[in-house]
Amino acid sequence: MKQTRIVLSALVLATGWMLEARGAALECENWQSSHPDWLWCDDFENDVALETNYFEVGRANGRFAVSADTSMGGSRALKASYVSGEADAGSLKLSVGRTPVSPQLQTNRDFTDLYWRVYVKVAPGWQGNAMKISRGIVFAGPDWTEAAVGMVWEDSPTGLSVGIDPASGVSGSTVVTTKYNDFANLRWLGLVPAQTRIYAPENQNKWFCLETRMKLNTPGASDGLFTLWINGTAEAQATGLNWRGSYTQYGINAVFLENWINSGPTQNQVRYMDNFVVSTSRIGCVPSAAVRPNPPTNVTAH
Helix, strand or coil: CHHHHHHHHHHHHHHHHHHHHHHHHHHHCCHHHHCCCEEEEECCCCCCCHHHHCCEEECCCCCEEEECCCCCCCCCEEEEEECCCCCEEEEEEEECCCCCCCCCCCCCCCCCEEEEEEEEEECCCCCCCCCCCEEEEEECCCCCCEEEEEEEEECCCCCCCEEEEEEECEECCEECCCCCCCCCCCEECCCEECCCCCCCHHHCCCCEEEEEEEECCCCCCCCEEEEEEECCEEEEEEEEECCCCCCCCCCCCEEEEEEECCCCCCCCEEEEEEEEEEECCCCCCCCCHHHCCCCCCCCCCC
């Protein structure tokens, strides 16, 4: 009788976890009608759809793909397999708004205030900082010149948290960058680190909800914003930003998810991403997602 109660309790725990995960997966079903302010939602249940939904998919020689290993909800998530010494572990590039680079989504709109959210988790045994996570971009030309970039990446080369790093590619009303990642010509507006050490050993195998807001300045003013929330708490914010001078040709027109460690990881390791949303207003986190338990691994039915 006691053994039966233990087995039933374990089954209830497992079933409860599965129901909670299944509920989270519904976030991207019928999202257009449920969330009219959302511009995009992807819970990464379909690997084949990546090349359809994103204007560029970096597969990293097959190491970046949808996987059934784990999920924030549903049954799959993006999996980036990092290899020792290899800098790139894959990326997705979403086009949104009026743009000179691969127009795909909402192509008749200019966005000056955009939010995006993605869930991130590293597998047990992770070492170091994963560096790149996401960025919002104002593409100014078909050659990928950038009028403004909002990076979400490492808090420091040796830290275990993340940070926001805004940059301008404009002087007055003139775009001065000449290519993508033209770091020499970007004007860096100041790195702001977050506090939560999402890559620390105690936080491995946990999903973290990362939401970012990129608000361009009024032309000619310094009133732009860049904010990062982790699990719903604002942990990094930059205010009074002059992202674009008086440039108005294009708004924010791309959001990237990326897995890049400048010098490559020191070992083979894995990071996951799930439930990616882009919106014109606050998105928030899936209820209870930040504290969802991992499924039991030692349950035996008798």
